[in-house]
Amino acid sequence: MxxxxxxxxxxxxxxxxxxxxxxxxxxxxxxxxxxxxxxxVTATSSAAGLQLGVYPNPAQDQLLIVHPVASRTAVVEVYNFAGQRVAAFASPAGQQQTLLSLRQLAGGNYLVRYTDGQQQLTAKIIKL
Structure with a gap:
């Protein structure tokens, strides 16, 4: 005391x-x-309000990723749960949506990661 x-x-x-x-x-x-x-207690977050939208989820053939407007060319990557990158898609500067083709992927759980050099956002998806 x-x-x-x-x-x-x-x-x-x-x-x-x-x-x-x-x-x-x-x-x-x-x-x-x-x-x-x-x-x-005061909490702050530099990424406050930033989210990665994935529609539809679960998805069969295509998945729409809604992300912050890319300040420069961004990359949307898909990883399996073993940590292997199984797909990658470019998202041009100024875009806020990226359409992914999931046809080549086996059914299961995956992680989608959006990176534009300034921020990195991740979401879990299910491929039917």
Missing amino acids: PDAWETARGLNPNDASDRNTLASSGYTMLETYINGITAT
């Missing part, structure tokens, strides 16, 4: 045993101090 907290409550900062003194609440002074600790 901080010395100032102990002093304000009539405790001796040099006496470790007074942490066991009961407060009016019935808790020890140590518990009272710990229960009074609060924190303000």
Whole structure:
């Protein structure tokens, strides 16, 4: 406990045993101090609101990827769950959608990764 907290409550900062003194609440002074600790948590994310849309999912032959507008030529890659890249598609600068052909892929679960040099977004897809 901080010395100032102990002093304000009539405790001796040099006496470790007074942490066991009961407060009016019935808790020890140590518990009272710990229960009074609060924190303000602020979370920020540089990618706040950025998502990768995949439609339809599950998909049979084609999959539409909706992504942020590419500031330069971007790449949409498809990976199997063994980590192998099984397909790659270019998305020209200025585009916000990329149509993928899934015909060459076996049915199963895959990861789609969009990369434009500034950001990387990933989504799980199911090929029927």
